Amino acid sequence: MLPKRRRGAFLMKGYLVLLSIFLALPMVIVVAVSFTSASYTHFPPRGFSFKWFFHVFEEPTFVMGIYNSFRLAFATIILSNLIAIPAALALVRHNFRYGNTFQSFFMSPLSLPMIVLGVGLLLFSSKLGMGLSFWVLLAGHVVITIPYIFTTVFGTYRGIEPNLEESSRILGATNFQTFRYVTLPLIKPGVIVGSIFAFIMSFDNVPLSIFLTGVTSVTLPVAVLVYLQDNFDPSVAALSTMQLFCIILGLYILQKLYGLEKLSNLGG
C-alpha cells in the first residue's frame, strides 16, 4: 500500500493519462485509419496504403468542396479584416462613450446560436430575392469571423505605445503614411493570428453553410457531412488527416514566426 500522499498523486496521474487519451484519441485514430488498405473503416486498420488519399480527389463533391471552401475562406478573411481592423483601432485609441457596448456587440456572434443565424440569413435573403447567393454565404461567414479578428487586433494594438504614431505624425507623415508604415507593421501579428483563426472557423463552418449552399456552392464540411450520411469508408479519414496536417503546419509556421506563447496572450 502506498502512503496516502503518494496514492493521491498516483491517482491524479492515472486520471490525467486517461483524460489525455480521451481528448486525443479521436484525432489519433482518424490518422491511423486513413492509411488503411481495406475498403471499409475498421479498427485496427489492415495493411498500409495511400489509396484513400487519392480517392479523396476522385470524389467530385470533395474536390468542389475544397475549391469552394478555400475561395470562401479567403474572401471571408479579406472582408472581415477590412471591416474589423478599423473598428478595433478606433476603439483602442479613443474613449467612446459606449465603447464597452460596441466591443460586446462585435464579440456577440460568438455566443448566439449559429444555426438560428443560418436559418435567419436564408429566410432574410429569400425575402430579398437573393436566394442561395454566394454573397449571403460570404456575409454570414464574415459575421462569425469578425470577433476573432477584432479581438486579436484589439489586443495587439492595446499593447502598443501611442507615442510611436504620434512621433510619426510629428515628423510630418500623413495619417495614411502613419497607418501604412507604423501602425500596420505593429499590428501585423494580431492580424495574422486573427486571420488564421477566422480561416479555420470559416473553413470548418457547418451551421451557416448547410443552409446557404446549393449543389454547386457546397463547402467541404457540408460535403463531408452529406457523404457521411450514406458512406463510411476511409476517404473521410484521409481527408481529415490532410486537414490536420495543414493545421499543424500552420501552427508550426506561426510558432517559428512569432512564438505561440506570445500569441496565446493576444486574445485577452
Add this chain to the structure above:
Amino acid sequence: MKLFRWKKSRVGKSALLLLPIVLFLILFFVLPYIVILALSFLKEGVAGLTWANYRRVLLDVYYFKVLFNTFLLGIGVTFLTLILGYPCGYFIAKTRSSLKGFLMFLVISPLLVSIIIRSYGWMIILGRTGLVNTLLGSLGLINEPLKLMYNWTGVVIGMTQVLLPFMILSISSVIENIGQELTEMSEILGATKFQTFVGVILPLSLDGIASGCIIVFMLTLGSFVTVMVLGGNTMVMSLLIYQQVLNVMDFNLASTIGTILLVTTLIFLYFQVKLIKRKGIGYAAKT
C-alpha cells in the same frame, strides 16, 4: 485648448471607422434574428400576430419531448464535462511541472480541429467494428457488439469530448487567480490538503464552475454536427430546425424553435455577463 479641440474632432472622425462594422452587423446579424423572431409569430392562413406556433411546439408531445431531450442532453453533458474536467483544470492551474504545457496543448488543440473530424473519429471508435467493440470482443468480454453510436450514448460521449476543453479552460483560469497565500495559510493553520480544497479552493472556484457550465450548456443546446453524425434517430432542437427548414419547409415552426433556442441562450448569456462583471473571468469573455 487647441489640443483639446484637435482631439475632439478626431473622436468624431474615428466614429466613422466604426460605421462599416456596425452597419454590416445590423444588416447580416441583427436583422436575420429579427426575421426569425417575426416569423415565429406568423402563421399561414392566420391574419396578424399569433401564438399558435408556440402553442404547437409546447403542447404537442413530440415537439415538447425534443425540447425536453435537448435540455436533458445539455444538463448531462455539462455534468460530465464538469466531473471529468475539474481535476484537470485544477492540475493545470496549480502544477509547476513540465506536464502543464503538454496538457494545455492537448486541451487547446482540439478546438482548432473540425468537429466533423472529431465526431468521425468517434464513429471509428464506437462503431460495430470499431475500436471498443474489437477490443472487448477479442478479450472475450462481449459476444455481440455493443450499440455505442447512432443513439444518445454516442451523442453524449462525442459532445463531452468536444466541449471538455471549454470547461477545463474556464476552471483553470479561475483557480490560477486564487492567491497562493490562501492555500498556504490554510495549510499552516493545520488543514489537510483535502480540507484546504473543500474549504478554500472549491468555494473560490465556484465562479469558474458556473461560467464553464453556462458555456458548455449553451454550446450543447446549439450543437448540430455531433448529433447529426453520431445520433442516428436522436432528435434535438437544432436538428429539428434543420429538418423543418429543409424537409418540411415549415419556416414558421423552424423560426419558433429558433426563437426558443435564442431566448434561452440570451438568458444564460445574461448570467454569464453578470459573472464576468463580478469576477472578471478571463477566459469566459473569449468564448
